[in-house]
Amino acid sequence: MSRVQREANVTWEGNVARGSGSISGATGAFTNLPYSLATRIEKPDGKTSPEELLAAAHAACYAMSLAGELAAAGSAPDHVDVRAVVTLDQVEDGSHRIVASELLARARVTGINEADLQEVAEVASKGCTLSKLIEASAKVTVNAQLEGGS
Amino acid sequence: MATDRKAEVTWRGDLMSGNGRVDSVTSGAFGGLDVSWAARSEEPNGLTSPEELIAAAHAACFSMALSGGLAKEGHAPEELKTSATVTFQPGEGVTKIVIDVAGRVPGMDDAAFKQAAEQAKENCPVSKALAGVPEISLTARLQG
Numbered sequence: 275m276s277r278v279q280r281e282a283n284v285t286w287e288g289n290v291a292r293g294s295g296s297i298s299g300a301t302g303a304f305t306n307l308p309y310s311l312a313t314r315i316e317k318p319d320g321k322t323s324p325e326e327l328l329a330a331a332h333a334a335c336y337a338m339s340l341a342g343e344l345a346a347a348g349s350a351p352d353h354v355d356v357r358a359v360v361t362l363d364q365v366e367d368g369s370h371r372i373v374a375s376e377l378l379a380r381a382r383v384t385g386i387n388e389a390d391l392q393e394v395a396e397v398a399s400k401g402c403t404l405s406k407l408i409e410a411s412a413k414v415t416v417n418a419q420l421e422g423g424s
Numbered sequence: 425m426a427t428d429r430k431a432e433v434t435w436r437g438d439l440m441s442g443n444g445r446v447d448s449v450t451s452g453a454f455g456g457l458d459v460s461w462a463a464r465s466e467e468p469n470g471l472t473s474p475e476e477l478i479a480a481a482h483a484a485c486f487s488m489a490l491s492g493g494l495a496k497e498g499h500a501p502e503e504l505k506t507s508a509t510v511t512f513q514p515g516e517g518v519t520k521i522v523i524d525v526a527g528r529v530p531g532m533d534d535a536a537f538k539q540a541a542e543q544a545k546e547n548c549p550v551s552k553a554l555a556g557v558p559e560i561s562l563t564a565r566l567q568g
Contacts, residue, residue, distance in 0.1 A: 332474070
């Protein structure tokens with residue numbers, strides 16, 4: 275398959291402490307999302323942040339990967355709910371680092387037990403491009419549960 | 425203090441013919457964004473994708489880091505305009521990110537701006553998290 279490119283644009287005005295920015299995706303799926311330092315590291319007050327966008331990217335990437343792996347294992351899911359929680363923390367030198375992304379998947383799927391689901395869920399993380407990238411510098415954890423019994 | 429940001433996604437069906445949605449995020453700033461494999465790997469047709477969200481995260485993180493770095497040198501920017509373009513090779517992953525920034529920064533010369541931009545590219549938290557991307561390149565320039 276050929277390569278694909280996706281672009282996003284940001285405008286930032288002013289200094290880091292009191293300035294603010296605005297984020298848009300080139301597809302038009304989201305436009306002019308405001309963000310700032312205070313809402314990034316304290317209460318969000320309705321504003322997104324780089325880490326929230328990364329959580330959305332990771333959850334979306336992983337959901338696709340898990341759907342693909344379940345189908346490959348002969349158990350295409352009715353649906354999969356994925357939650358990603360990305361943690362930004364201050365490290366020893368005072369700078370901020372993304373230290374973890376936790377994935378929780380709940381799958382409505384037949385013909386698979388919870389232990390096998392967990393195994394497929396781990397394989398799906400290995401197959402998700404964002405898990406591989408984040409794992410190089412932060413902790414990625416995967417938990418999977420069956421929804422509504424098997 | 426650690427800060428958590430959460431996103432919830434629902435996927436229905438298998439990978440090729442199914443579809444998903446970024447339902448909600450911690451801040452509530454966006455939600456209800458549809459995604460599909462076709463839109464991710466071919467023409468987007470107005471749908472976002474993990475790679476577009478990565479581009480948004482990276483451009484946003486880079487811009488904030490650069491404004492911080494410039495201010496530290498006594499040159500807070502009036503405006504930074506940043507784009508990030510993420511290249512995705514299906515079956516392989518994210519192979520490249522290109523960042524482009526144009527800045528309006530009073531009293532700063534081009535070489536110092538480029539150097540500050542290089543620092544922001546190296547040090548912003550999203551750059552660190554995506555350090556495994558084979559190629560992350562940067563172009564930076566001042567504008568009138």
